[in-house]
Amino acid sequence: MSTTVNPRMPQTIDEADIPVWSHRPKVTPKKVKGPIRNLKWLVMAVLLGIYWGVPWLRFDRGPFAPDQAILIDMPGRKAYFLWFEIWPQEVYIVTLLLIVAAIGLFAVTAMLGRVWCGYTCPQTVWTDLFMTVERWIEGDRAQRIKLDKAPWSVSKLGKRLAKHAAWLFIGMMTGGAWILYFNDAPTVVPEFVTGQAGFAVYATVGFLTFTTWLMAGVARENVCMYMCPYARFQSAMFDQDTLAVTYHTARGEKRGKHKANESWEGRGHCIDCRQCVEVCPTGVDIREGLQMGCISCGLCVDACNSIMDRVGLPHGLIAYDTERNVELMAAGKPRKWNFFRLRTVGYLAVFAVAGMGVLYGLVSRAPLDAAVIADRNPLYVRLSNGDLRNGFTVKVLNKSTSPHTVTLSLTGLEGGEIVVPGHEGEAAPSVEVAPDAVAAIRAFVKLAPANWKGEPIDFEFTVTDPTRDLSVSVPTRFEGPTK
Amino acid sequence: MAENRKYEVDPVTGSPIHPYTWDGIGELETPPPRWWVLTYAVCVLFAIAWWVAYPAWPYIAGYTKGVLGYSTRADVAEQLAAAKAAQAPMNDKLAKLDYAAIAADPELMTFATAGGKALFGENCAQCHGSGAAGNVGYPNLLDDDWLWGGDYATLEATIMHGVRSTVDADTRQSQMPAFGKDGILTREQVDDVAAYVLSLAGTAPADAAAAEKGKAVFADNCVACHGDAGQGLRDFGAPKLTDSIWLYSGDPKAVAAQIWNPRHGVMPAWAGRLDPLAIKKLVIYVHGLGGGE
Ligand code: SF4
Ligand code: SF4
Numbered sequence: 219m220s221t222t223v224n225p226r227m228p229q230t231i232d233e234a235d236i237p238v239w240s241h242r243p244k245v246t247p248k249k250v251k252g253p254i255r256n257l258k259w260l261v262m263a264v265l266l267g268i269y270w271g272v273p274w275l276r277f278d279r280g281p282f283a284p285d286q287a288i289l290i291d292m293p294g295r296k297a298y299f300l301w302f303e304i305w306p307q308e309v310y311i312v313t314l315l316l317i318v319a320a321i322g323l324f325a326v327t328a329m330l331g332r333v334w335c336g337y338t339c340p341q342t343v344w345t346d347l348f349m350t351v352e353r354w355i356e357g358d359r360a361q362r363i364k365l366d367k368a369p370w371s372v373s374k375l376g377k378r379l380a381k382h383a384a385w386l387f388i389g390m391m392t393g394g395a396w397i398l399y400f401n402d403a404p405t406v407v408p409e410f411v412t413g414q415a416g417f418a419v420y421a422t423v424g425f426l427t428f429t430t431w432l433m434a435g436v437a438r439e440n441v442c443m444y445m446c447p448y449a450r451f452q453s454a455m456f457d458q459d460t461l462a463v464t465y466h467t468a469r470g471e472k473r474g475k476h477k478a479n480e481s482w483e484g485r486g487h488c489i490d491c492r493q494c495v496e497v498c499p500t501g502v503d504i505r506e507g508l509q510m511g512c513i514s515c516g517l518c519v520d521a522c523n524s525i526m527d528r529v530g531l532p533h534g535l536i537a538y539d540t541e542r543n544v545e546l547m548a549a550g551k552p553r554k555w556n557f558f559r560l561r562t563v564g565y566l567a568v569f570a571v572a573g574m575g576v577l578y579g580l581v582s583r584a585p586l587d588a589a590v591i592a593d594r595n596p597l598y599v600r601l602s603n604g605d606l607r608n609g610f611t612v613k614v615l616n617k618s619t620s621p622h623t624v625t626l627s628l629t630g631l632e633g634g635e636i637v638v639p640g641h642e643g644e645a646a647p648s649v650e651v652a653p654d655a656v657a658a659i660r661a662f663v664k665l666a667p668a669n670w671k672g673e674p675i676d677f678e679f680t681v682t683d684p685t686r687d688l689s690v691s692v693p694t695r696f697e698g699p700t701k
Numbered sequence: 702m703a704e705n706r707k708y709e710v711d712p713v714t715g716s717p718i719h720p721y722t723w724d725g726i727g728e729l730e731t732p733p734p735r736w737w738v739l740t741y742a743v744c745v746l747f748a749i750a751w752w753v754a755y756p757a758w759p760y761i762a763g764y765t766k767g768v769l770g771y772s773t774r775a776d777v778a779e780q781l782a783a784a785k786a787a788q789a790p791m792n793d794k795l796a797k798l799d800y801a802a803i804a805a806d807p808e809l810m811t812f813a814t815a816g817g818k819a820l821f822g823e824n825c826a827q828c829h830g831s832g833a834a835g836n837v838g839y840p841n842l843l844d845d846d847w848l849w850g851g852d853y854a855t856l857e858a859t860i861m862h863g864v865r866s867t868v869d870a871d872t873r874q875s876q877m878p879a880f881g882k883d884g885i886l887t888r889e890q891v892d893d894v895a896a897y898v899l900s901l902a903g904t905a906p907a908d909a910a911a912a913e914k915g916k917a918v919f920a921d922n923c924v925a926c927h928g929d930a931g932q933g934l935r936d937f938g939a940p941k942l943t944d945s946i947w948l949y950s951g952d953p954k955a956v957a958a959q960i961w962n963p964r965h966g967v968m969p970a971w972a973g974r975l976d977p978l979a980i981k982k983l984v985i986y987v988h989g990l991g992g993g994e
Contacts, residue, residue, distance in 0.1 A: 231717050233706045239735040444734055595832030602846040602944030
């Protein structure tokens with residue numbers, strides 16, 4: 219990577235002149251038109267549409283479960299995602315899902331560069347939305363710079379108030395949509411409006427209103443520069459075949475102002491109009507080379523292409539390109555694309571395998587599960603007729619949305635007899651388990667002394683749901699007096 | 702800062718390089734961003750405000766209390782009061798209903814059992830064990846054998862008035878004579894009757910002849926309380942002798958010792974110490990341990 223050194227940079231600085239904090243100039247991006255901008259509008263509309271629309275999707279799960287397609291039910295400790303339902307002990311699936319998503323992100327980044335940052339990251343999407351609103355209210359770059367410099371006046375105050383009010387409103391809608399993922403949307407919205415929703419709801423909305431305003435309105439590119447860890451470590455995924463917004467230095471330099479009809483001989487194609495810098499949402503001068511601040515949004519590509527149109531030169535002085543291609547073109551050779559290389563194929567392979575694992579985990583999830591906790595204090599009780607008795611707590615998890623009756627039985631305990639209080643006299647006690655619930659069933663197991671050989675006996679509790687033909691066996695052991 | 706040193710500027714980053722270099726490696730003096738500096742300053746101010754507002758600094762015999770008067774102890778007291786208030790509806794219901802009605806309500810049973818378990822751990826576990834399995838001389842509450850009876854009403858009476866309590870007139874009283882020590886029976890007779898008692902419980906006696914002789918001794922001395930067939934008598938708290946459960950061990954020597962000079966356990970009367978609701982919860986808990994009748 220070539221470093222272009224800014225010739226205006228001083229060589230030394232006095233100790234006293236080193237600032238306490240860095241003076242980052244305020245970024246006031248200019249409006250831009252072009253195919254990439256249009257693509258960004260489309261992506262933004264789709265993503266915001268998903269965010270605000272998805273909680274309203276309904277999905278029929280029968281009478282005992284919520285009918286919201288995507289819902290995280292905190293009090294009920296369940297998460298619903300279309301056909302899938304996740305219990306707290308299955309959060310590892312979510313962890314796996316996040317790992318899969320991360321690997322997918324790595325694959326995309328290695329191939330296409332920071333497309334996540336430039337198009338889909340919520341910070342980018344919301345900042346873009348906030349900037350659009352700002353432009354509507356305060357005008358484009360030149361007007362905004364003028365307004366920033368202008369002394370306070372009624373009209374300036376009015377514009378500022380309108381802008382922040384609009385931002386806060388968007389922030390509130392953002393926070394407001396967030397809670398819809400945790401509550402039944404059609405119920406909570408009227409509750410929210412009429413002041414009947416819970417404290418957590420109002421606190422969440424208030425907090426997210428504030429953070430949305432702060433991040434998308436005030437902090438903006440600083441989030442990418444100082445807060446985002448992904449911005450920092452994705453250079454590890456970059457190599458010379460990774461797509462990035464690139465300034466073709468060989469073609470552009472030596473830059474300089476250009477008058478109409480002037481010859482292009484002996485100079486570069488960059489007319490130093492600084493349009494690429496002015497449209498940049500992070501204030502980067504891409505002509506200095508690939509740098510951390512560039513989120514690969516491509517707006518400077520649109521800006522420069524429109525300038526190239528105007529001066530009658532081909533597009534692509536700034537373009538999505540790879541480092542290898544920059545070198546090839548500088549040497550006058552044709553471009554070479556190399557998307558599928560060891561690194562990206564490796565990422566894709568891991569992505570596919572891990573994704574399949576998650577899918578398998580979700581699909582093969584059993585609707586009936588059980589756990590057995592044996593009493594440890596005491597291990598056994600001697601009954602008056604000489605029998606030995608062990609106490610157990612059998613937890614039966616009904617992970618389906620309808621009630622089911624299960625029967626308990628013993629496997630591998632010769633002469634063992636099971637007694638569930640309230641179900642005395644049933645050889646295989648049947649207990650009903652509520653939908654989406656865990657039943658803790660107290661079960662005593664009795665064994666006649668003739669069957670006790672002085673050694674703990676390993677056996678299994680078998681929980682059967684005859685109507686659904688499901689059964690789970692949980693190993694445990696029977697304890698008694700040992701020599 | 703005596704002299705105003707010149708810092709070289711790093712051409713790539715534009716940051717000053719600190720003059721101290723090590724083997725030609727220098728450190729960049731990149732100034733932190735403004736928001737960072739300001740946030741840091743605000744944090745410092747916040748910390749100072751915190752010291753003023755909340756308990757913060759210890760000194761030898763105490764600590765600075767803070768102007769807000771906050772205390773974690775007061776917090777706990779408040780939370781306890783809130784927890785009590787939250788339990789009140791269940792407690793009221795529990796206090797009003799009788800045992801049969803409570804047993805029919807699974808929610809109340811769960812609540813009462815949980816409460817009973819905590820009370821048991823605080824008050825009963827010292828003798829009966831934290832798992833209620835008892836010990837030599839302290840009855841096991843898990844099994845199906847009861848000296849005085851294992852239904853709700855009887856359990857309640859036992860817990861309220863205790864056994865051989867010295868302070869409760871309604872306490873359960875039972876006294877087995879010291880047959881050997883007081884000279885009622887000879888050493889040989891005591892051994893014989895012990896062998897016979899063990900045979901009642903199904904243990905084959907080591908000395909069948911002694912057991913046979915003991916039968917007569919038993920008929921003359923023991924049947925009044927323990928019954929013709931050793932079936933026991935709950936009215937007197939006289940243990941059943943035909944089962945496999947022994948309060949003071951089923952070892953032949955231990956049985957003989959108990960006949961010679963019986964030990965008598967004491968259980969406190971809880972009526973004055975625990976309120977009726979707590980006793981109710983304990984009764985439900987003990988009844989549910991596996992031997993309730
Ligand atoms: S927009 Fe294009 S021509 Fe204008 S300064 Fe940037 S690179 Fe040069
Ligand atoms: S340099 Fe270009 S691609 Fe990078 S952030 Fe700025 S406008 Fe977007």
